[in-house]
Amino acid sequence: MAPPPQDRSQVHSQLCQHIGFLYPEADAEELAETVLMVFDGFEPQVPLPLHELWSERDCLLITYGDSVIDNDTVPLETLQQFLDQYVKDSVSAVHVLPFCPYSSDDGFAVIDYTKVNPQLGGWTQISQISQRYRLMADIVINxxxxxxxxxxxxxxxxxxxxxxxxxxxxxxxxxxxxxxxxxxxxxxxxxxxxxxxxxxxxxxxxxxLDFRNPDVLLEFLKIIRLYLQQGVSVFRLDAVGFLWKQPGTSCMHLRQTHEVIKLIRTVTDAFAPGTLLITETNVPNHENLTYFGNRNEAHVIYNFSLAPLLIHSLLTGKTEYLKRWIMSMPPAPVGCTYLNFTASHDGIGMRPAEGLLSDEEQLQLVETVRRFGGRVSTRRTADGGERVYELNVSLFDAMQGTVEGNDQWQVERFLCSQTVMMGLEGIPAFYIHSLLATANDQAGVAKTQHNRSINRHKWSWSELQEQLGDDASVHSRVFRELTRRMQIRSRNEAFHPNATQFTLQPREPFFAFWRQSTDRSQSIFCVHNMTAGVQELRLSDLNLISTDSWYDAISGQQFDDRTSEIELQPYQSLWITNR
CATH class of the missing domain: 3.90.400.10 (Oligo-1,6-glucosidase; Domain 2)
Structure with a gap:
């Protein structure tokens, strides 16, 4: 039975606790009442049961509002056409990257949070997307x-x-x-x-912005209210780790930053249950995990370490770093989960690989990506030096070959990367240019002089339709196979974001893990050949239960002899399931 809704006095009491910590010199009672006034017209509701927050059917698409453009239609309407025509059976949620008027950084320098960039469309188009998909929007809060x-x-x-x-x-x-x-x-x-x-x-x-001033917090709560009214149900708190500043400290992850997130969680849980908070903190893994709080901060955190470690594994054929990391990852707390992604509008962050990959391994990765047309961005360290901050490259082009050079396995290697991501504990998120196998946009970099433009291509709607309609096109081949696997995933309860996960230890060069549905009725053994060579897998290494019938959900291949050896082609993935 779901717990009863809170009344406004209970929410007021919780707000007073947050405010008392953040603003000890303020009148907590009065400021809490002001926060409640921001949500005037919203009444506390019954919390959504935790098992209803997400399921194996959930999959997120990440896109700019103008990643697909048509001269005859505003971009947000063109995006809606793309979604409805091509991905409605594969994705449940859409992250439309910053859609407000902006001055730089492709939307992350917001001029007015209350408006939609007229070059993209208007609130009408935003609301229409939210009626068909769970809509995620950025709160560029720092x-x-x-x-x-x-x-x-x-x-x-x-x-x-x-x-x-x-x-x-x-x-x-x-x-x-x-x-x-x-x-x-x-x-x-x-x-x-x-x-x-x-x-x-x-x-x-x-x-x-200076969140030491409570008026700044109130302004952002008003923005959240507006977005809720327009149908947004997932909030990405951009760069939130930097939020609270205190000279003499690192100004990262300060206790006040976490308390601001808790306050936002309090009001969204009370007035818009089912609303999800996602914190964007591109930092080493142990720091990132703190944003679950005590199940009272983010519902979802980005799995930032996955991308560099997975790419490293596929480019080197080595799995030890990826295995070591996944074995160290704790199951997400009840009511929380991970957002798994391998590419985004930003580059592939290297900070989350610090302490996981050696400097030599990182340098090898950098040099390989550069050979495939990628670029590198750096960050300033406390001692005045510089370190690699991110790799700027289309993920599809990053898969052109290995550390040994280019080869013929780009498509297979890329599909393997996405299939690993789809199988892991959490919700999978696909950047639109991964879904479409978009190449490096060198012309975009030349135009903007910004490295990140390499992975921010704008597709012509007519050209995209032509490519996706051509069975011989690499874009069509990748798109059709990815969406097919996404739909397979959605039909298997062992891929629920919170289903049990256990890392397996087959011999190199396999990367494998086991998922079990929450009711324990289904098991899936996810096995991946991480090399360009044909590899022999001993099914006995997986300990398949003899009383069950097993088959590969991806290919349909049956496994009647559980002691046999089977061949995995270069970068082939198996989802071996008992139902």
Whole structure:
């Protein structure tokens, strides 16, 4: 039986606890009441049972609003056509990357959070997508554009905005501050009150907001309310780990940052049950895991370490690093899960591989990706040096070969990468350019002079339809096989995001793990040949129960002799199941 809904007094009490920690000098009772007023018209509801938050049928597509364009239609309508025509039977949720007016970083320097970029469409198109798919939207919460009205007001010394931005003194101890960029942290800015130095974690066009001011928090709660009204049901808290700043610290993952997330969780759980929070924290694995909190922060966290480790394994044929990592991953707490992805609008983050891959292994990965047309972005370290921050490359092109060079197994290697991702504990997420086997966009890099443009291609709708309609096209071949496997996955309860997972230890070069449905009625042995050679698998290594009938859900092959050896072709994957 589901617990009864809270009343507003219970929500008020919870808010007072959050506020008392975040703003000890504020009147917690009054500020909590102000937060409740933001959600005036929303009433506390019955919480959604945990088993209804997600299922094996869930799969996410990540896309920009204008990843597919048609001169005769606004991009969000073209996106809707693509979704309904090609992926409606394969994905349940869509992450439309920042769709607000912006000034840089392809949407992550937001000018106005309350509007949809008119070049994409309007709220009508956003709401239409949300009616057919679970819609995920970004809350770019750490910073906003220097062209925003808030920042213009900051410069003028008027509200709203006069006290919205993080300032620092030149003499402050900022030596430990963690940065994802090599640009100067502080931006000198002339204001009505004289020269000020504002904090810019990412770029000088992306000015950091000051959440020490509760008015900033209230503004973002108003944005969340607006998005809920427009049908958004999944919120991606972008770069949230940087949120709270305190000179003399790393300014990463501070306790106040976690408390802000808890406060947001309190209001969304109360007023919009079923709403999911996803924290975007591209950091080493042990830091990332803290964002589950005590099941009171993120419902979902990105599995950032998967991409670099999986790519390393497929390019080298070595599985020990991938196995070691997956064995160390704890099952997600009840009511929580992982978001598994191998590519996104950003590059392949290398920070999550720190401590997992040696410097030599990382360097080999960098050199290999460069040979396949990729690029590399760096970050500034506390001692003034630089380290690799991310690899910028189309994932499909990253699979052109191995550390030995190019070969003929690009499609098979790529399909293997996506099949591994689909089988793991958590919800799989496909970047649109992985689904479409899009190549490196070197022309985009030349145009923007930004490395990340290499994986942000804009498809012509007519050209895409032509490619997907051509059975000989590599785009069609990859797309059809991926969506086929996605649909197979959705029919197997052992792929529930919280189904049991256990790492297997077959001989090299196999990577294998076992999934079992929550009711224990179904088992699936996920086995992957991580090399360009034909490999012999001993079925006896899997300990298949003799009373069950086993077959490969991907190919349909039956396994009547559980002691035999079978051949796996280069990069072949098996989903061996008992039903």
């Amino acid at each position: 910073h906003c554009s220097s062209q925003s009205q808030w920042f213009q007001n900051f410069c003028k010394g008027v509200d709203p905005g006069a006290t919205f931005f993080m300032e620092a003194n030149v003499g402050d101890d900022l030596s430990e501050v963690v940065r994802p960029r090599a640009s100067p942290l502080l931006r000198p800015t002339e204001t009505a009150d004289g020269l000020k130095h504002v904090w810019c974690t990412f770029s000088h066009d992306q000015v950091d």
